[in-house]
Amino acid sequence: MTSVVEQKATEARSRQLDVERLRADFPVLHQSVHGRPLVYLDNAASVHKPQSVIDAVGKFYSHDYANVHRGVHALSERATDAYEAARDRVREFINAADRREIVFVRGTTEAINLVAGSFGRQRLTPGDEILITAMEHHANIVPWQLLCEQTGARLVVAPVDDHGDVIMAEFSRLLGARTRLVSVTHVSNALGSVVPVRQVIDLAHRHGARVLIDAAQSVPHMRVDVQALDCDLLAFSGHKMYGPTGIGVLYGKAELLRDMPPYQGGGEMIRQVSFERSIYADIPYKFEAGTQHIAGAVGLKAAIDYIASVGMDAIAHHEAQLLDYATSRLQAISGLRIVGTAKEKAGIISFVLDGVHAHDIGTIVDQQGVAVRVGHHCAMPIMKHFGVAATARAAFALYNTEADVDALVAAVEKVKEVFGHV
Amino acid sequence: MSDLRDLYEEVILDHNRNPRNFLRKPAETNRHAHGYNPLCGDEFEVNISIKDDVIEDIAFEGAGCAISTASASLMTEALKGKSVKDAQKLFQGVHHLLTEADDGQDLGKLAVLSGVREYPMRIKCATLAWHIMQAALRNEQDTVTTE
Numbered sequence: 001m002t003s004v005v006e007q008k009a010t011e012a013r014s015r016q017l018d019v020e021r022l023r024a025d026f027p028v029l030h031q032s033v034h035g036r037p038l039v040y041l042d043n044a045a046s047v048h049k050p051q052s053v054i055d056a057v058g059k060f061y062s063h064d065y066a067n068v069h070r071g072v073h074a075l076s077e078r079a080t081d082a083y084e085a086a087r088d089r090v091r092e093f094i095n096a097a098d099r100r101e102i103v104f105v106r107g108t109t110e111a112i113n114l115v116a117g118s119f120g121r122q123r124l125t126p127g128d129e130i131l132i133t134a135m136e137h138h139a140n141i142v143p144w145q146l147l148c149e150q151t152g153a154r155l156v157v158a159p160v161d162d163h164g165d166v167i168m169a170e171f172s173r174l175l176g177a178r179t180r181l182v183s184v185t186h187v188s189n190a191l192g193s194v195v196p197v198r199q200v201i202d203l204a205h206r207h208g209a210r211v212l213i214d215a216a217q218s219v220p221h222m223r224v225d226v227q228a229l230d231c232d233l234l235a236f237s238g239h240k241m242y243g244p245t246g247i248g249v250l251y252g253k254a255e256l257l258r259d260m261p262p263y264q265g266g267g268e269m270i271r272q273v274s275f276e277r278s279i280y281a282d283i284p285y286k287f288e289a290g291t292q293h294i295a296g297a298v299g300l301k302a303a304i305d306y307i308a309s310v311g312m313d314a315i316a317h318h319e320a321q322l323l324d325y326a327t328s329r330l331q332a333i334s335g336l337r338i339v340g341t342a343k344e345k346a347g348i349i350s351f352v353l354d355g356v357h358a359h360d361i362g363t364i365v366d367q368q369g370v371a372v373r374v375g376h377h378c379a380m381p382i383m384k385h386f387g388v389a390a391t392a393r394a395a396f397a398l399y400n401t402e403a404d405v406d407a408l409v410a411a412v413e414k415v416k417e418v419f420g421h422v
Numbered sequence: 423m424s425d426l427r428d429l430y431e432e433v434i435l436d437h438n439r440n441p442r443n444f445l446r447k448p449a450e451t452n453r454h455a456h457g458y459n460p461l462c463g464d465e466f467e468v469n470i471s472i473k474d475d476v477i478e479d480i481a482f483e484g485a486g487c488a489i490s491t492a493s494a495s496l497m498t499e500a501l502k503g504k505s506v507k508d509a510q511k512l513f514q515g516v517h518h519l520l521t522e523a524d525d526g527q528d529l530g531k532l533a534v535l536s537g538v539r540e541y542p543m544r545i546k547c548a549t550l551a552w553h554i555m556q557a558a559l560r561n562e563q564d565t566v567t568t569e
Binding site for chain 2: 355363374389390419420
């Protein structure tokens with residue numbers, strides 16, 4: 001019989017990723033940039049694809065591709081099966097209650113625009129409120145501004161403190177009788193803050209508001225269970241979770257999706273069309289007008305299979321370790337300030353360097369083979385809150401290593417050398 | 423690997439650390455424009471005082487990366503005392519220097535900007551202040567953007 005201590009040690013070992021082996025799954029990582037081995041730390045913008053995803057898309061086009069739900073021929077049937085199997089896989093991945101609650105879209109941005117165009121235009125009247133936080137991505141700000149212009153509704157913004165945590169007392173105070181929708185990010189793409197969405201959802205539901213979660217930055221890095229969260233709507237993108245670009249998901253509770261009018265009209269989303277009136281298809285097809293990114297859905301399924309084979313808990317554990325390591329190494333650099341020190345963070349670090357603009361950091365570290373994002377990260381309001389026009393941002397994926405962090409640190413030292421700050 | 427020193431020339435670093443004609447406004451400003459690079463957030467304002475078609479004084483405000491700040495600073499130095507026509511010529515010259523394979527006309531000190539050529543993503547940083555200056559000379563009210 002093994003002791004508890006031994007058992008725990010075994011568990012810890014099994015949670016350690018064999019990153020060197022996993023890196024072999026990602027062909028793009030094995031190249032030099034400017035004569036240095038590529039160190040890819042721009043994972044919050046987009047994540048690279050394992051060979052299994054690339055192959056799944058290639059194989060689908062080579063053998064099974066046709067349009068879905070239309071033909072009676074063999075290929076159409078195979079393509080339909082593959083497309084619908086992807087829907088089942090997504091349902092399982094986020095633990096939705098029903099496969100019809102999974103709508104395929106282009107990505108998080110389209111999912112949010114769908115909610116604004118459908119739910120928003122149907123239900124919002126002048127004076128109604130949409131509540132967001134101060135650290136949303138532009139994709140979770142601008143669609144609501146457009147909607148407010150069309151409906152006379154008001155956009156209300158819950159403030160964030162100097163660590164990058166939502167001030168929950170303020171959030172709670174801003175919820176009111178006119179709040180129709182709360183739309184918040186799960187993980188801030190600019191700061192890495194994890195928002196306590198469970199609490200947000202409970203509070204919002206107490207006021208009768210519906211809740212949309214922007215899960216673009218959480219779904220690739222932690223377990224997300226829509227039933228446990230009890231969110232009404234949730235959006236994410238395939239390309240940030242090892243899948244293809246151009247495919248994403250809007251999850252919505254079935255009762256809510258049924259009530260929402262179609263977002264786009266066209267083929268596939270109808271049951272019957274005449275010039276007098278059309279009868280719409282059931283969910284989710286009501287929201288999938290036109291030919292969808294069928295191969296993208298197939299690739300997304302392969303990406304979920306890949307994540308499952310590695311293990312989401314192991315990925316989260318590995319990225320948390322990298323975050324700790326990178327935080328302590330970067331903090332030790334004089335003149336460097338980490339922007340965003342929330343209580344709970346995902347594997348994203350934004351930083352600024354005294355006397356050096358982020359754009360200059362980006363160019364110099366790129367010359368060392370290190371890819372980071374520099375700029376406002378499509379989140380200009382939160383940059384303004386922290387008094388910076390731009391930051392440099394390193395974000396981790398399952399294939400990053402402590403050696404990648406060391407390369408980043410060395411590259412930042414090089415920035416200081418070029419600027420004469422040694 | 424292109425040498426980072428070609429981009430971050432000593433003159434550029436100096437003008438970034440101590441920008442000339444910075445954070446002040448010519449007393450008799452009669453040309454003004456504002457510009458912005460939405461990609462990186464660089465933002466400047468250029469103020470010019472013109473008398474008899476000659477740039478008597480020029481200064482700038484705002485914040486940006488080393489390349490955009492140094493380029494703005496070098497520009498103010500180069501343009502002071504120049505006629506509007508010569509300022510346009512210099513703009514053409516800098517544009518040529520940054521986008522063509524050869525240096526083109528003799529630009530004196532501004533030639534340090536030639537290192538930017540090897541970094542296509544940074545050319546807009548170097549041209550931002552120059553576009554704002556042009557808008558100011560034309561008295562355009564809209565914010566200039568590099569996009």
